[in-house]
Amino acid sequence: MLTIYGDSISGNCLKVKWISDHLGLAYRWIETGVLTGETRTPAFLAMNPAGQVPLLLLADGRPLAQSNAILLHLAEGSPLIPADAYERARMLEWMFWEQYSHEPYIAVARFQVRYLEKPVESLEPRIVERGVQALQRLEAGLADSPFLVGQALSLADVALVAYTRVAGEGGFDLAPLPRVRAWIARVEAALGIG
Amino acid sequence: MLTIYGDSISGNCLKVKWISDHLGLAYRWIETGVLTGETRTPAFLAMNPAGQVPLLLLADGRPLAQSNAILLHLAEGSPLIPADAYERARMLEWMFWEQYSHEPYIAVARFQVRYLEKPVESLEPRIVERGVQALQRLEAGLADSPFLVGQALSLADVALVAYTRVAGEGGFDLAPLPRVRAWIARVEAALGIG
Numbered sequence: 323m324l325t326i327y328g329d330s331i332s333g334n335c336l337k338v339k340w341i342s343d344h345l346g347l348a349y350r351w352i353e354t355g356v357l358t359g360e361t362r363t364p365a366f367l368a369m370n371p372a373g374q375v376p377l378l379l380l381a382d383g384r385p386l387a388q389s390n391a392i393l394l395h396l397a398e399g400s401p402l403i404p405a406d407a408y409e410r411a412r413m414l415e416w417m418f419w420e421q422y423s424h425e426p427y428i429a430v431a432r433f434q435v436r437y438l439e440k441p442v443e444s445l446e447p448r449i450v451e452r453g454v455q456a457l458q459r460l461e462a463g464l465a466d467s468p469f470l471v472g473q474a475l476s477l478a479d480v481a482l483v484a485y486t487r488v489a490g491e492g493g494f495d496l497a498p499l500p501r502v503r504a505w506i507a508r509v510e511a512a513l514g515i516g
Numbered sequence: 517m518l519t520i521y522g523d524s525i526s527g528n529c530l531k532v533k534w535i536s537d538h539l540g541l542a543y544r545w546i547e548t549g550v551l552t553g554e555t556r557t558p559a560f561l562a563m564n565p566a567g568q569v570p571l572l573l574l575a576d577g578r579p580l581a582q583s584n585a586i587l588l589h590l591a592e593g594s595p596l597i598p599a600d601a602y603e604r605a606r607m608l609e610w611m612f613w614e615q616y617s618h619e620p621y622i623a624v625a626r627f628q629v630r631y632l633e634k635p636v637e638s639l640e641p642r643i644v645e646r647g648v649q650a651l652q653r654l655e656a657g658l659a660d661s662p663f664l665v666g667q668a669l670s671l672a673d674v675a676l677v678a679y680t681r682v683a684g685e686g687g688f689d690l691a692p693l694p695r696v697r698a699w700i701a702r703v704e705a706a707l708g709i710g
Binding site: 371372380384386387388389390391392394395398407408410411412414415417418419421422423425426459462463 | 565566578580581582583584585592601602604606608612613616617619653656657
């Protein structure tokens with residue numbers, strides 16, 4: 323059976339849970355608190371030297387880290403990864419963009435406001451500005467299709483919905499982004515969450 | 517023929533060039549300056565709304581962005597992507613880690629020092645600290661094997677060598693990291709660069 327070390331307040335961890343549920347995989351979830359230092363114990367660091375959740379242990383105990391690498395591993399051969407080479411590449415483009423240009427602003431703002439109780443007004447302007455740009459880019463990316471890559475749900479949607487759906491908790495306003503709001507509802511319905 | 521829009525001062529762009537050369541792909545390189553605003557023109561933004569290089573245009577003109585997504589697309593079916601599912605997943609883990617925990621510190625410090633002529637002493641302490649941590653993590657990751665994933669060169673090595681080999685330009689000291697230094701030489705030799 324798979325083991326997932328995750329913190330339920332983390333969108334990166336929830337992604338892995340949603341995909342495991344969606345694919346009907348059997349797993350054990352071990353709640354591992356980021357705020358309580360459980361990702362920094364010697365025992366955890368021995369499994370993941372990066373000291374981050376989510377962490378997947380395969381049935382034989384081999385570890386795998388990085389949420390999007392875990393998604394790609396678990397979903398291999400499923401319809402969540404497009405069969406077409408170009409669509410697959412675009413899915414990967416969104417997933418790398420998520421970790422570089424979306425998560426560091428949207429997730430970080432939400433963490434600081436909701437969990438560190440920092441007032442929205444005192445967030446770094448750079449974080450707010452780039453977060454807004456990321457959300458606008460998502461809105462533009464949804465102009466021609468119901469999902470980020472073509473007509474069907476893919477890992478790109480799962481990776482990007484995780485923090486977009488809670489962007490409001492970091493002070494971001496989704497009201498001017500109707501396509502993003504409709505897409506969030508669509509992805510949540512497809513995953514059976516929300 | 518492929519078209520690559522890239523800036524030769526960018527490790528993210530050079531990755532794509534190295535892999536194209538290594539795989540013997542025919543391509544046209546269009547030098548596109550980040551510092552001169554060439555990634556922000558209306559014509560460029562129409563191809564890549566994220567306003568970033570590298571950007572690949574396939575032979576039929578379809579665009580693909582994000583350096584690591586481009587590498588994965590170009591190298592599909594080649595020995596640079598391990599055939600074993602777990603090794604492939606570990607390669608992806610390193611590639612996502614690179615964009616989240618390495619590039620934002622090592623590449624950003626190098627850009628500020630070398631191209632914006634900022635003194636090393638005035639870099640944000642957070643950037644320096646996390647950059648050092650990333651390099652130490654690489655050193656540990658090379659304890660048991662000549663390459664990041666097993667015994668052979670993979671895209672993980674290409675993705676990570678790009679900015680590690682020029683980390684010194686951002687003020688980072690590779691002297692205390694003998695495995696990293698030997699690995700850089702090994703990857704450069706395998707790619708025929710250096």
